[in-house]
Amino acid sequence: MVEREGEIPTPKKRKYHHNVSMSPVSGETLRRERLSLPIYPARRKIIQQVQRLDTVILIGETGSGKTTQIPQYLMEAGFGKVGTVACTQPRRVAAVTVATRVSKERGCELGAQVGYCVRFDDMTSENTKIKYMTDGMLLREAIGDPLLKRYSVVILDEAHERTIQTDILFGVVKAAQKRRKESNHRPLKVIVMSATMDVDHFSQYFNRAPVLYLEGRQHPVKVMYTREPQEDYIYAALVTVFQLHQEAPPQEDVLVFLTGQEEIETLARTMRDIAHHCPSDAPGMVVRPLYAALPPAAQLKAFEAAPTGTRKVILATNIAETSVTIKGIKHVVDTAMVKQRLFRPTSGLDSLVVKKVSKAQAWQRTGRAGRESSGTCYRLLTEEEFDQLSPTTIPEIQRVNLASVVLQLLALRIHDIMEFDFMDKPTRESLLTAMQQLHLLGAVEKQQQVQLTPLGRMMAAFPLDPRFAKVILAAKDHHCTEEILTIVAMLSVDSVLFTPASKRELAAAVRRKFMSEEGDHIMLLNIYRAFKAVKGNRQWCQENFVNSRNVSNAMDIRGQLRDLCQRLQIPLESAGQDTAVIRTCLAKGLFMNAAELQRGGEYITVETRQPVAIHPSSCLFQCKPAYVIFSELVQTTKCYMRDLSVVDQRWLQEAAPNYFKQDRT
Numbered sequence: 001m002v003e004r005e006g007e008i009p010t011p012k013k014r015k016y017h018h019n020v021s022m023s024p025v026s027g028e029t030l031r032r033e034r035l036s037l038p039i040y041p042a043r044r045k046i047i048q049q050v051q052r053l054d055t056v057i058l059i060g061e062t063g064s065g066k067t068t069q070i071p072q073y074l075m076e077a078g079f080g081k082v083g084t085v086a087c088t089q090p091r092r093v094a095a096v097t098v099a100t101r102v103s104k105e106r107g108c109e110l111g112a113q114v115g116y117c118v119r120f121d122d123m124t125s126e127n128t129k130i131k132y133m134t135d136g137m138l139l140r141e142a143i144g145d146p147l148l149k150r151y152s153v154v155i156l157d158e159a160h161e162r163t164i165q166t167d168i169l170f171g172v173v174k175a176a177q178k179r180r181k182e183s184n185h186r187p188l189k190v191i192v193m194s195a196t197m198d199v200d201h202f203s204q205y206f207n208r209a210p211v212l213y214l215e216g217r218q219h220p221v222k223v224m225y226t227r228e229p230q231e232d233y234i235y236a237a238l239v240t241v242f243q244l245h246q247e248a249p250p251q252e253d254v255l256v257f258l259t260g261q262e263e264i265e266t267l268a269r270t271m272r273d274i275a276h277h278c279p280s281d282a283p284g285m286v287v288r289p290l291y292a293a294l295p296p297a298a299q300l301k302a303f304e305a306a307p308t309g310t311r312k313v314i315l316a317t318n319i320a321e322t323s324v325t326i327k328g329i330k331h332v333v334d335t336a337m338v339k340q341r342l343f344r345p346t347s348g349l350d351s352l353v354v355k356k357v358s359k360a361q362a363w364q365r366t367g368r369a370g371r372e373s374s375g376t377c378y379r380l381l382t383e384e385e386f387d388q389l390s391p392t393t394i395p396e397i398q399r400v401n402l403a404s405v406v407l408q409l410l411a412l413r414i415h416d417i418m419e420f421d422f423m424d425k426p427t428r429e430s431l432l433t434a435m436q437q438l439h440l441l442g443a444v445e446k447q448q449q450v451q452l453t454p455l456g457r458m459m460a461a462f463p464l465d466p467r468f469a470k471v472i473l474a475a476k477d478h479h480c481t482e483e484i485l486t487i488v489a490m491l492s493v494d495s496v497l498f499t500p501a502s503k504r505e506l507a508a509a510v511r512r513k514f515m516s517e518e519g520d521h522i523m524l525l526n527i528y529r530a531f532k533a534v535k536g537n538r539q540w541c542q543e544n545f546v547n548s549r550n551v552s553n554a555m556d557i558r559g560q561l562r563d564l565c566q567r568l569q570i571p572l573e574s575a576g577q578d579t580a581v582i583r584t585c586l587a588k589g590l591f592m593n594a595a596e597l598q599r600g601g602e603y604i605t606v607e608t609r610q611p612v613a614i615h616p617s618s619c620l621f622q623c624k625p626a627y628v629i630f631s632e633l634v635q636t637t638k639c640y641m642r643d644l645s646v647v648d649q650r651w652l653q654e655a656a657p658n659y660f661k662q663d664r665t
């Protein structure tokens with residue numbers, strides 16, 4: 001095994017693919033738009049503050065121009081000459097759309113002066129002065145370059161979101177700043193930007209850095225509640241949108257907040273269907289989805305104006321809460337729901353849970369309706385229900401599995417995890433659980449101090465959950481990387497199959513040919529192979545209810561993972577007909593996600609004896625294998641296991657002998 005100290009797994013470089021041709025008119029319009037943003041009058045003050053101080057905290061309403069303008073102001077003030085200006089975003093979509101917008105504003109090609117870098121996609125060049133990137137990408141760079149030497153300014157945007165990556169970055173950037181100062185290096189300027197007022201915390205953390213408040217331009221928004229509690233928030237959203245569609249003038253666009261891709265795509269189809277059957281004198285409607293997994297080109301469609309006389313309805317996840325600004329929104333329909341990753345101390349696992357938003361989130365969503373003029377926000381709950389929402393959202397670091405955080409901290413050579421300068425410290429217990437999981441995965445060892453094993457160091461090179469990184473490295477020993485890369489890539493994208501409500505039976509029948517008695521992971525492999533054999537043929541995808549966009553994304557990701565393997569000298573080999581070996585590898589990483597069948601036909605997780613059920617979408621739904629592993633838990637009416645494989649009890653024991661010490665059967 002080759003140990004590669006400090007290697008940064010940079011995503012593959014891409015050729016410039018966006019051809020931004022500028023007409024003089026749009027250039028002029030964009031210039032005028034820049035000058036009319038609420039942030040513009042504060043330009044000089046902001047530049048002065050950044051020149052004078054190490055750290056500045058900036059608060060401003062969503063849409064005031066923070067993300068698009070500040071990096072440009074700083075570059076124009078000369079900060080681009082001594083290094084790059086980085087602006088981190090919690091979300092890929094935001095990094096991509098904002099970089100696209102800013103390159104247009106500057107009339108340059110995307111990837112030249114202005115670029116972005118997100119997992120699996122690098123659109124920057126030697127000349128890039130303004131780099132929008134996900135917080136995760138900057139963290140990865142910090143592994144190879146803890147002083148972040150190539151940057152003159154690091155802007156931590158959307159700080160109020162408090163994603164895990166941002167939270168770690170706070171500590172990493174603060175340390176880099178201090179060390180650069182001590183070693184007489186060029187200073188590192190840090191700017192923390194947030195859309196919410198609750199910033200004392202940030203200021204305290206950054207040695208009482210001053211806070212600049214930008215004047216907002218928020219118009220009044222009328223908030224409406226439902227009379228009765230709504231059982232089905234998706235249906236309630238549908239009804240509300242069509243009521244609005246009948247009553248409001250067609251130029252007034254609507255933004256609907258939902259929780260995820262599947263829900264959004266299903267509702268989009270239903271809405272288009274209904275709009276299609278509206279009387280011909282009714283105004284037209286275009287429905288635009290917006291969620292993280294949507295490819296950039298499709299995301300940008302949500303930002304385009306609808307034709308005159310047509311209403312645009314955007315169905316978005318909480319992406320549209322603060323990270324991106326869409327013009328023309330006059331009405332917000334808020335289901336008040338959000339999908340969150342949640343750690344269950346009882347099971348030691350994360351699961352995706354759809355839950356109610358916090359009041360702070362609900363108010364952010366409401367604000368989206370008052371950007372250009374007064375608007376309306378329809379909250380799909382009663383006022384009493386709203387009053388019971390929790391005031392703020394708990395930072396992610398305090399609610400998810402920290403295994404990948406700890407892995408990254410160790411890769412950054414931060415050994416004393418308990419002493420890391422967290423803005424809000426996770427509980428000792430959750431850090432210990434994470435450490436224990438990494439230990440079980442063989443990623444850490446304790447010498448004088450806790451440190452990564454050579455295996456752990458390789459795991460840290462993969463931008464994946466440590467369990468899946470382990471699966472890939474296990475595949476190396478079992479000579480089946482080809483298949484495992486495909487499966488991991490397919491698991492990294494949203495659902496590759498879709499089921500139209502009207503064709504449920506047909507879809508189920510067609511799907512049978514992909515299914516496998518061995519489980520969903522092998523089915524994913526079958527789908528990928530079939531897709532490749534027909535070269536992603538459109539009609540084939542339609543007929544087989546395969547979401548070609550998501551499978552194409554998976555192909556892309558697979559390519560990136562393959563490159564990474566090659567760099568780490570992991571050979572690409574195929575298992576041929578031997579699918580059991582593939583499942584053995586999966587067990588090597590997923591043994592903590594194992595469940596066993598009980599006499600009554602129910603399943604419980606092996607470790608914590610928690611009742612779980614097979615998700616109805618699984619190939620194993622009708623089967624009752626004695627042992628299964630699964631990729632994730634989804635909590636709805638029950639706790640469901642999703643993406644399962646049949647495993648042998650022996651494999652689990654072999655994967656982690658210490659973990660399964662006691663025989664419980």
Ligand code: ADP
Nearest residue numbers: 061062063064065066067068069097101303325
């Ligand atoms: P903030 O970061 O303060 O929320 P932004 O810098 O993202 O604000 O946006 C400022 C303004 O720039 C928005 O109000 C909008 O008018 C415009 N804008 C931003 N992104 C786009 C885009 N992709 N397409 C068109 N206009 C955009």
Ligand code: MG
Nearest residue numbers: 066067322323
């Ligand atoms: Mg912003």
